[in-house]
Amino acid sequence: MLKNTSLFLLFSLVTSFGYSQDKELFCDQIKALKTVIKINHYQPKIVDDSLSTRVFDLFLNSLDENKRLLTKSDSISFEKDRLLIDDYIKNGSCDFINKYAKTLNERIENSKIIISSLESENFDYSGKDTLRFKPEATYRYFKNDESIKRYWSKRLRYNILYTLVENDSVLDQIQSDFKTLESDLKPKLIQKELCKLETLQNRLGSIDNFVKEAFLNAYLQYHDPNSSFFNASEKEMFENSLSNDQLSFGIITSKNDDGDIIIVHITPGSAAFNNGNFEVNDVIKSLSTKTETLETYCVSNQDVMSFSSDKNHNTVTFKIKKQNGTLQSIELTKTKTKTEENTVSGYIIEDKSKVGYINIPSFYSDLESPNGLGLANDVAKELYKLQKENIEGLILDLRFNGGGSMKEATDLSGMFINRGPLSILRYSNGETYTVKDLNRGALFTKPIVILVNNYSASASEFFAASMQDYNRAVVIGSTTHGKASAQVILPLDMDGTLGFSKITIEKFYRVTGQSHQAKGVVPDIILPNLYDGFNTQEEFTPYALKNDSITGVKNYPKLKQLPIEQLKKQNSSRISSNATFDAVKQLNQLIIKNYFELDTQYLLTLDNVYREMTTYRNQWERINTPLKNHNAAFKIKNTEYTKEVMSYNDDKKTINQAILKDIKNDIYIEEAHAILQDLLNLITLN
Numbered sequence: 001m002l003k004n005t006s007l008f009l010l011f012s013l014v015t016s017f018g019y020s021q022d023k024e025l026f027c028d029q030i031k032a033l034k035t036v037i038k039i040n041h042y043q044p045k046i047v048d049d050s051l052s053t054r055v056f057d058l059f060l061n062s063l064d065e066n067k068r069l070l071t072k073s074d075s076i077s078f079e080k081d082r083l084l085i086d087d088y089i090k091n092g093s094c095d096f097i098n099k100y101a102k103t104l105n106e107r108i109e110n111s112k113i114i115i116s117s118l119e120s121e122n123f124d125y126s127g128k129d130t131l132r133f134k135p136e137a138t139y140r141y142f143k144n145d146e147s148i149k150r151y152w153s154k155r156l157r158y159n160i161l162y163t164l165v166e167n168d169s170v171l172d173q174i175q176s177d178f179k180t181l182e183s184d185l186k187p188k189l190i191q192k193e194l195c196k197l198e199t200l201q202n203r204l205g206s207i208d209n210f211v212k213e214a215f216l217n218a219y220l221q222y223h224d225p226n227s228s229f230f231n232a233s234e235k236e237m238f239e240n241s242l243s244n245d246q247l248s249f250g251i252i253t254s255k256n257d258d259g260d261i262i263i264v265h266i267t268p269g270s271a272a273f274n275n276g277n278f279e280v281n282d283v284i285k286s287l288s289t290k291t292e293t294l295e296t297y298c299v300s301n302q303d304v305m306s307f308s309s310d311k312n313h314n315t316v317t318f319k320i321k322k323q324n325g326t327l328q329s330i331e332l333t334k335t336k337t338k339t340e341e342n343t344v345s346g347y348i349i350e351d352k353s354k355v356g357y358i359n360i361p362s363f364y365s366d367l368e369s370p371n372g373l374g375l376a377n378d379v380a381k382e383l384y385k386l387q388k389e390n391i392e393g394l395i396l397d398l399r400f401n402g403g404g405s406m407k408e409a410t411d412l413s414g415m416f417i418n419r420g421p422l423s424i425l426r427y428s429n430g431e432t433y434t435v436k437d438l439n440r441g442a443l444f445t446k447p448i449v450i451l452v453n454n455y456s457a458s459a460s461e462f463f464a465a466s467m468q469d470y471n472r473a474v475v476i477g478s479t480t481h482g483k484a485s486a487q488v489i490l491p492l493d494m495d496g497t498l499g500f501s502k503i504t505i506e507k508f509y510r511v512t513g514q515s516h517q518a519k520g521v522v523p524d525i526i527l528p529n530l531y532d533g534f535n536t537q538e539e540f541t542p543y544a545l546k547n548d549s550i551t552g553v554k555n556y557p558k559l560k561q562l563p564i565e566q567l568k569k570q571n572s573s574r575i576s577s578n579a580t581f582d583a584v585k586q587l588n589q590l591i592i593k594n595y596f597e598l599d600t601q602y603l604l605t606l607d608n609v610y611r612e613m614t615t616y617r618n619q620w621e622r623i624n625t626p627l628k629n630h631n632a633a634f635k636i637k638n639t640e641y642t643k644e645v646m647s648y649n650d651d652k653k654t655i656n657q658a659i660l661k662d663i664k665n666d667i668y669i670e671e672a673h674a675i676l677q678d679l680l681n682l683i684t685l686n
Contacts, residue, residue, distance in 0.1 A: 363404030403458025513552025
């Protein structure tokens with residue numbers, strides 16, 4: 001979450017591609033980061049051996065997370081630094097980083113040589129070798145080149161068998177033409193693995209930059225998982241993700257299986273859309289400014305996004321390959337474009353009563369002005385349209401909402417209560433500040449149900465907790481992420497040449513004085529959840545801030561207690577006999593068993609891979625059938641205002657139809673509607 005967003009916008013930006021050109025830059029970054037952390041972090045840690053060993057582990061893990069590049073001898077060699085990292089930070093020593101970049105690059109090159117050599121070898125699919133699947137926690141570094149070769153041989157053979165089964169579900173057909181299919185597929189998959197390794201080498205412009213930024217991030221993330229280092233492009237992308245509009249080309253890209261960067265979406269009204277020469281599925285071969293060119297083959301999509309998002313790259317020449325094979329070079333200049341992901345729309349659900357539904361994707365804001373209009377203003381507009389349709393209640397969907405602006409969360413909360421305290425901020429010096437809604441009156445006073453899940457975080461938790469504490473809404477779903485801290489982006493120097501740090505500066509508490517940090521907001525009504533047991537919440541993240549409590553606000557004007565126990569009973573009655581929610585539980589267990597807890601081995605043969613894949617696929621299809629075929633009984637439609645706007649835009653019509661279908665097929669929205677209907681009935685009875 002951002003605080004005082006206007007603060008860091010005063011500083012100019014620089015591109016990160018020139019970082020490796022200045023040998024002193026990394027030393028200056030470490031020195032500056034140490035100062036920024038000490039002065040600004042909510043809970044700065046002492047630079048000692050304890051910090052040293054933990055930063056060392058985070059850093060090494062980030063270089064080779066799955067232990068598929070570095071060797072046992074490398075880890076032994078690096079171990080000498082375990083208790084020296086703090087000395088390097090204190091003394092401003094930075095030469096230590098070079099051996100990590102050099103070694104990682106050597107190991108990547110070595111892996112490329114080993115993988116390439118396998119193309120001339122005849123792979124054995126007889127079952128002589130055993131394929132072992134085990135939890136990630138048990139990964140170990142390779143002992144030598146022989147163990148590296150053995151791993152890649154097995155991995156490539158499995159990938160070949162997996163792809164053959166994926167492409168053809170009939171085993172007899174694969175067996176009858178196996179040699180031809182295998183010989184055709186093998187070089188393609190080998191090239192794919194080589195491309196992945198080259199992508200890693202090209203990260204952030206070079207392996208040198210990648211390793212240095214990995215260390216800076218490890219240093220910050222030992223303090224807490226929400227603090228991180230940003231180069232100029234990363235900062236720009238982060239800000240764009242929290243903005244309701246941005247300067248952009250309007251092109252969304254992805255990397256396909258062939259390693260090409262392709263266009264997957266063109267934003268209506270954007271520069272690319274208005275140009276008319278760009279199409280979905282065009283391959284982007286390169287991006288060029290007057291001074292820089294980024295060739296896109298074997299480059300990550302993240303790096304392509306970083307290049308195009310760079311504030312210094314307002315005009316870029318895109319070299320694209322059309323689907324007919326022709327090449328075109330098109331110069332494009334960014335224009336201000338509405339961020340589609342950060343757009344809210346109100347819908348009407350009709351059954352026994354008429355209620356509103358609004359999905360809130362993030363707490364975006366106008367970052368160019370501290371008083372800018374963002375999410376709260378957009379929700380207010382949609383509420384105005386919905387209330388003209390005489391809705392009796394409202395569903396607010398915060399699932400997968402990762403947060404955003406504290407100001408927007410405060411403003412949104414204030415729309416649904418008369419006035420009063422909403423949250424308590426606590427700073428590193430122990431001082432507190434109570435965040436209040438100072439405006440009398442509420443924009444909407446009718447019943448509300450709020451949907452949340454494991455991925456609802458930060459500002460969305462702030463809002464859900466406020467509504468829960470005031471008895472203003474029934475919160476349903478699953479326990480939220482558990483992030484009750486606020487961050488601000490600060491430059492490491494006056495002009496941002498050294499980069500930026502997104503750094504945790506405060507914690508926030510509920511008006512009761514309780515905290516949902518590393519605990520999450522617990523819903524009033526818990527629903528079966530596909531993501532249970534995935535351990536993605538903050539409490540499972542290394543070095544997360546601890547949960548604690550402070551003195552709360554006395555006698556805040558909360559409303560009458562909602563009939564939660566009665567709503568729970570009615571919900572339980574529906575859920576207990578609901579085949580779709582049973583399917584959610586079963587799918588959850590299937591995923592955990594096959595991905596998180598898988599510890600098995602079998603002979604590396606076509607028959608065994610086919611059996612494992614088809615067994616899992618058949619289980620998934622059987623369990624998923626009720627979910628796939630689900631169709632809610634209620635009617636879903638647009639407001640009259642939206643219908644009129646939609647009539648002038650065919651693209652919006654198509655997107656709208658897909659959204660309406662998704663809402664009608666969503667079992668969580670259906671149950672939210674049922675709970676809201678129960679609440680309306682109980683209020684009427686009382």
